[in-house]
Amino acid sequence: MVVDFYVTGMKYYEVGRFKEAFELFSKAIEDPKCAYALGTMYYNGQGAERNFTKSTEYYAVAAEAGILPAQVSAGFAYANSMGVPEDFDKAAYFLKMAVVQGEPAAKVTLAEIYAKGFGGGSRAEAAVLIREVLATTGGEEAYDVYSRYELSKI
Numbered sequence: 001m002v003v004d005f006y007v008t009g010m011k012y013y014e015v016g017r018f019k020e021a022f023e024l025f026s027k028a029i030e031d032p033k034c035a036y037a038l039g040t041m042y043y044n045g046q047g048a049e050r051n052f053t054k055s056t057e058y059y060a061v062a063a064e065a066g067i068l069p070a071q072v073s074a075g076f077a078y079a080n081s082m083g084v085p086e087d088f089d090k091a092a093y094f095l096k097m098a099v100v101q102g103e104p105a106a107k108v109t110l111a112e113i114y115a116k117g118f119g120g121g122s123r124a125e126a127a128v129l130i131r132e133v134l135a136t137t138g139g140e141e142a143y144d145v146y147s148r149y150e151l152s153k154i
Contacts, residue, residue, distance in 0.1 A: 091109070
């Protein structure tokens with residue numbers, strides 16, 4: 001019988017049996033969904049001691065495989081020094097993956113990185129990203145970045 005480590009692990013996770021879930025996900029780290037789950041568990045300290053360095057490591061693996069929330073989480077981790085050194089280029093790398101998939105939170109964070117002059121983008125690109133978010137989902141964070149970096153002047 002073949003065990004689907006992700007599905008079985010999620011069943012344990014959903015009922016709060018974090019140690020068992022962690023063990024199952026750890027047996028299939030080549031599965032991007034399991035890598036994302038491990039990143040989340042390390043981030044939250046569920047089934048293992050809280051460890052932002054390991055959470056970012058697993059988020060990055062899952063992000064490379066196209067897992068949208070992992071792309072956002074890895075980007076945020078590098079932008080905010082969550083267990084890894086602040087690295088706006090790496091943050092932008094992961095956030096761009098999520099932006100392509102239309103993720104508003106990634107657009108806001110990437111716009112802020114660009115507005116600060118990092119990540120290989122321009123203030124004009126930052127303005128475009130923020131305007132997209134404001135036109136579709138809005139949000140206090142988007143408006144804050146728009147105002148703080150005076151993107152209305154671009």
